[in-house]
Amino acid sequence: MVEKVGIIGAGQMGNGIAHVCALAGMDVILSDVSIDRAEAGLEVIKGNMGRQVTKGKITAADMDAAIGRITLADTLAAHNKCDLVIEAAVEDEKIKTSIFKELCPHLKADALVASNTSSIAITRLAASTDRPEKFMGVHFMNPVPVMKLVELIPGIATSEETFDRFHVFTEKLKKTTVVSEDFPAFIVNRILMPMINEAIYTLYEGVGTVEAIDDAMMLGANHPMGPLTLADFIGLDTCLSIMQVLYDGLADSKYRPCPLLVKYVEAGWLGRKTGRGFYDYRGDIPVPTR
Incomplete structure (x- = not known):
């Protein structure tokens, strides 16, 4: 049974x-490269839980108890008593594998390890650990407190016992799971990211404006959010990383990242988190940047 969970990375997904x-009801160790970052993640949690209290989804007592279960840390050694540790760092394979190599010597022998990667090969990440049979991909959707889905991705070495323990863990979180084979970008992003990339090509080629493309997909395909707005919400750097994983892993030109996506990332216009992406968020109302 998983009673103590470690989360590495206090950003959007980790928090x-x-x-x-x-x-x-689980005890949580939330770590990042500095206590300041971990504290910033905790403040986001408090804000999000506060909104849940206001909406009547949880009580103030639920919130206080949950916040009391979270301990902050700035070292990977802090996860030494965890039953399960989930890495939720930036979508960069070198960074993730370096984390696992540093983390594993601190863990209990029976501790499970997971990556929240949205695209990178689980089998390859597992091979960087000392326990590939206890390793899986556990891909939460963003925003985690709202979205019901979790993709479970076993690697080639993942044991049946490990899979079962992860399934019980996600059930305890009241999430619905789908199982994906370990192929680039799994299920959701294998379908979603090429759609977003195609929307960016549609803008790049002048077929439609930012607003026209978003309105067309919201009103014509009944999407709750336009693809360019969604790209800004996800982060254009993350979108580019996933498209590169698809392009490199499947060697098909249909996955080639749009040059306009590359240009925006090079400019540091990564979406909501930097204030500019396909929309400029620095004013009261988002304004298209093209």
Whole structure:
């Protein structure tokens, strides 16, 4: 049984995973490269839980108890008593593998390890650990407290016992799971990211404006959010990373990242988190940047 969970990375995904684990009654160690970053993640959790209290989804007592279960840390050694550790760092394979190599010597022998990667090969990440049979991909959707889905991705070495333990863990979080084979970008992003990339090509080639493309997909395909707005929400650097994984892993030109996506990332216009992407968020109302 998983009672203590470690989360590595207190950013958008990491603090969301910590949020749902703490609400589910688990003790959480939330770590980042500095205590300041971990504290910033905790402040986001408090804000998000506060909104849940206002909406009547949880009580103030639930929130206080959950916040009390979260401990902050700035070292990987802090995860030494965890039953399960989930890496939720930036979508960069070199960074992830370096984390696992540093983490594993601190872990209990029976501790499970997971990556929240949205695209990188689980089998390859598992091979960088000392316990590939206890390793899996556990891909939460963003924002974690709201989205019901988790993709479970076993690697070639993942044991049946490990898979079962992860399935029980996600059930405790009241999430619905789908199982994906270990192929680039798994299920959701294998379908979603090429659509976003095609929307960017549609803008790049002048077929439609930013607003026309978003309105067309919201009103014509009944999407709750336009693809360019969604790209900004996800982060254009993350979108580019996933497209590069698809392009490199499947060697098919249909996955080639749009040059306009590359240009925006090079400019540092990564979407909402930097204030500019396909929209400029620095004013009261988002304004298209093209």
